[in-house]
Amino acid sequence: MIVSNIKNCLKDRKNSFFSYGFTIVEMLMVLAIFIIISGIVLFNFSDFKSNVSLENLAQDIALSVRKAQSYASSTKGNVLSGTPNTIFPGYGIHFSTESSVTAQKFKGSNKSFIIFADIPPTIIPAFYDYKYDNGTKFCGTAYLSSGNECLEEMKITSTDYISEICDDTGTTPSCITGSLDITFKRPDPDATFCFMPTGAPGCTGTSTSAYITISSVSGKTQKIKVWNTGQISIE
Secondary structure, eight states: OHHHHHHHHHHHHHHHHHHOSOOHHHHHHHHHHHHHHHHHHHHHHHHHHHHHHHHHHHHHHHHHHHHHHHHHHTTOOEEOTTOOOEEOOEEEEEEEOOOSOOSOTTSOOTTEEEEEEEOOSSTTTTOOOSSOOOOSSOOSGGGOBTTBOEEEEEEOOSSOEEEEEEEOSSSSOEEESEEEEEEEETTEEEEEEEEEETTOSSOBSOOSEEEEEEEOTTSOEEEEEEETTSOEEEO
16 A cells, blocks of 8 residues: 555656646747837837936026026136237027038037127227137137137037937927027027028027927927027926
């Protein structure tokens, strides 16, 4: 009886051992489910990463506009290249939708934006043209002059880019291919807008608000809107 029970026990354990495991069909089903879930996670992560990148760029642009406004209102002075005279210029930020590379290194493009000092051609009487006059070689406080106003170049290192600059004054926005300069000059805290279509000799129209649209390669967009009162919002 004892021997018979031992044999039955061993037989049951043997049958039980060989009943464990997966069939090929079950393994393929599990693999397919894993691939589907992984694909969904990776797609959502890419979407999330794109949103975060755009949000960060929008915040950088808004903060740079606020920095130019702060420079102007706090009477930040600059020493012109080649002269000991300290002046207190207006300050602004330059945006462009141009994607082509030109000989003018600090002209700006859709992959950068520039904080500039609006330096008058003559100190007395002061004359501000409320637009960015770029140089070809240098950018920084040591090289400032009335023809080379670049203070700081902010490069867009992500795949995002500036896709639109628009005058939002009327009921229908008017967008251009070219550049937009937003300038602040003490003691007035308000912003002055200078829209310059490609090839235009000077600013066009009088604007009360403008927005800059930034886009990702996947087609997502965000807008940074600026009013002449100095208010800034991200939409």
